[in-house]
Amino acid sequence: MSVIELRGIKREYRMEGKPSSKTKKTSGSVVVVRALRGVDFCAEAGEFISVMGPSGSGKSTLMNILGCLDKPSGGTYNLDGIETSKSDSDTFAYIRNRKIGFVFQSFNLLSRTTALENVELPLFYRRRKHDEKKSSSASARKELAMTALKEVGLAERIDHFPSQLSGGQQQRVAIARAMVNDPAFILADEPTGNLDTGMTLEIMGLFQQLNDRGKTVIMVTHEPELAAYTKRIITLRDGELVSDVQVHERRNALDDLAQWKKDHVLLSEDK
Numbered sequence: 710m711s712v713i714e715l716r717g718i719k720r721e722y723r724m725e726g727k728p729s730s731k732t733k734k735t736s737g738s739v740v741v742v743r744a745l746r747g748v749d750f751c752a753e754a755g756e757f758i759s760v761m762g763p764s765g766s767g768k769s770t771l772m773n774i775l776g777c778l779d780k781p782s783g784g785t786y787n788l789d790g791i792e793t794s795k796s797d798s799d800t801f802a803y804i805r806n807r808k809i810g811f812v813f814q815s816f817n818l819l820s821r822t823t824a825l826e827n828v829e830l831p832l833f834y835r836r837r838k839h840d841e842k843k844s845s846s847a848s849a850r851k852e853l854a855m856t857a858l859k860e861v862g863l864a865e866r867i868d869h870f871p872s873q874l875s876g877g878q879q880q881r882v883a884i885a886r887a888m889v890n891d892p893a894f895i896l897a898d899e900p901t902g903n904l905d906t907g908m909t910l911e912i913m914g915l916f917q918q919l920n921d922r923g924k925t926v927i928m929v930t931h932e933p934e935l936a937a938y939t940k941r942i943i944t945l946r947d948g949e950l951v952s953d954v955q956v957h958e959r960r961n962a963l964d965d966l967a968q969w970k971k972d973h974v975l976l977s978e979d980k
């Protein structure tokens with residue numbers, strides 16, 4: 710069964726103002742921006758997909774819909790067997806909190822909170838809202854958060870605050886936080902946009918490892934070199950899905966990282 714099934718997804722934004730080439734004029738000064746014009750898209754468990762396309766093509770609009778942060782103007786979205794378009798706002802929020810793990814370009818960690826506490830946060834929300842036994846005790850929450858931090862290789866840093874961590878380590882904490890609820894998939898919006906080459910390769914390597922262990926990942930990126938680390942690339946243009954290709958020879962980010970480190974060390978020794 711598909712984890713994600715989008716059928717004929719449309720998203721129109723109605724706004725005041727002058728029409729441009731992308732908008733269609735309606736009565737008065739209201740214009741309608743057609744950000745998504747009927748997108749069909751399915752994803753299976755275990756996929757690693759990049760979403761590409763020029764600026765304004767509808768990537769963020771699509772991510773907002775996939776992440777249940779926004780509802781489409783038309784079409785249907787079935788997530789893990791649940792028809793989201795028919796769900797009320799409570800169910801919609803529940804789906805968002807339990808089924809989706811978010812990773813952002815700017816990490817979005819709480820600065821006065823340790824790595825461990827940042828990762829525990831989604832579990833508090835789950836307890837308050839749904840009182841699930843599995844995460845209801847402080848020790849159970851701590852254990853789940855520790856396991857997630859171990860999975861991203863940060864077992865030694867659990868008591869560090871974000872300011873005491875490198876950018877790559879902060880993004881690892883954010884990835885642990887995204888995984889702690891065992892979501893149906895992880896949505897990452899340009900997750901390495903704020904990182905240097907080495908850290909970018911580390912984070913791509915981590916996503917590849919998580920994906921090899923069965924995690925489903927969907928990532929927006931502008932960089933073809935990063936899309937080459939995923940298994941499938943979909944491309945949007947003017948609100949339509951114009952291409953959907955499998956990556957046949959997926960690059961290995963950790964191999965590329967090892968090579969990059971070699972070159973880097975050689976360069977500094979040469980000096």
Ligand SMILES: Nc1ncnc2c1ncn2[C@@H]1O[C@H](COP(=O)(O)OP(=O)(O)OP(=O)(O)O)[C@@H](O)[C@H]1O
Nearest residue numbers: 722724731742744763764765766767768769770771
């Ligand atoms: N809240 C909004 N109100 C009106 N128009 C919007 C809104 N959000 C997005 N749009 C328009 O919808 C279209 C798609 O925008 P979107 O943000 O999805 O593009 P994108 O592919 O993410 O671009 P980028 O690569 O620059 O982030 C654009 O024409 C944009 O101007």
Ligand SMILES: [Mg+2]
Nearest residue numbers: 765768769770
């Ligand atoms: Mg965007």
